[in-house]
Amino acid sequence: MDISMILEDLAIASGIISVWFSKKENIWVYPTGLINTMVYVYLSFVGDLYGEATVNFYYTIMSLYGLYNWMRKDSSQERLIKITNSSKSELYAELGFFSAMYLVIFIALTFIKNSFAPGAIPWADALASASAFTAMWLMTKKKVNSWVWWIVTNIVSIPLYFIKGYNHTSIYYLVLLVLAVLGLIEWRKKAMINEA
Numbered sequence: 001m002d003i004s005m006i007l008e009d010l011a012i013a014s015g016i017i018s019v020w021f022s023k024k025e026n027i028w029v030y031p032t033g034l035i036n037t038m039v040y041v042y043l044s045f046v047g048d049l050y051g052e053a054t055v056n057f058y059y060t061i062m063s064l065y066g067l068y069n070w071m072r073k074d075s076s077q078e079r080l081i082k083i084t085n086s087s088k089s090e091l092y093a094e095l096g097f098f099s100a101m102y103l104v105i106f107i108a109l110t111f112i113k114n115s116f117a118p119g120a121i122p123w124a125d126a127l128a129s130a131s132a133f134t135a136m137w138l139m140t141k142k143k144v145n146s147w148v149w150w151i152v153t154n155i156v157s158i159p160l161y162f163i164k165g166y167n168h169t170s171i172y173y174l175v176l177l178v179l180a181v182l183g184l185i186e187w188r189k190k191a192m193i194n195e196a
Contacts, residue, residue: 004046005168011039012172019176022139023183025083025190030067034060047164048119050112052157054105055129059136066140083142083190094134094145102130121160128156144191147184154180 018033037059044053072080086094109122135149154177162170 019179030063033063048117055132062136081142082194086145098134101133105129144187150180
């Protein structure tokens with residue numbers, strides 16, 4: 001068994017555990033997620049998925065921020081961040097953020113493809129990457145819509161990784177898709193309680 005397959009399996013296991021913790025609003029989402037993201041930075045570079053490598057580096061940084069943000073408490077030891085829905089202005093900000101990220105990533109990946117990585121798939125890699133950037137940003141703020149963006153990311157990533165030969169990762173994204181749908185349902189319920 002080659003090292004890439006072992007690393008891929010490690011990333012998959014830690015990623016599933018991380019998403020499970022996220023669904024449950026458990027702080028361990030971030031430490032387990034760090035293992036996942038650091039391994040995928042490496043695997044994405046090896047597979048010419050530069051957008052995904054960038055996303056996973058971003059996840060690593062945002063995991064540290066999310067860990068800090070989710071742990072913050074007020075003077076009565078209540079968590080400061082609770083699961084909520086996005087306001088109308090926050091929805092516009094999400095769409096603007098996604099659009100800007102997609103454009104920047106697509107242009108960069110097109111340059112990379114034309115310059116030295118003919119195996120790159122700019123439109124799909126940019127779509128998966130921009131939606132993941134948006135999802136992770138919203139996850140650190142405990143916004144329900146983070147799950148909608150994760151669903152988009154997972155749907156695009158399943159065939160993207162399959163085409164690149166990372167079959168286990170493709171199945172992993174299928175599992176993450178199911179968990180994201182369950183996370184969306186669970187977080188919507190929690191948001192209704194928090195916003196009542």
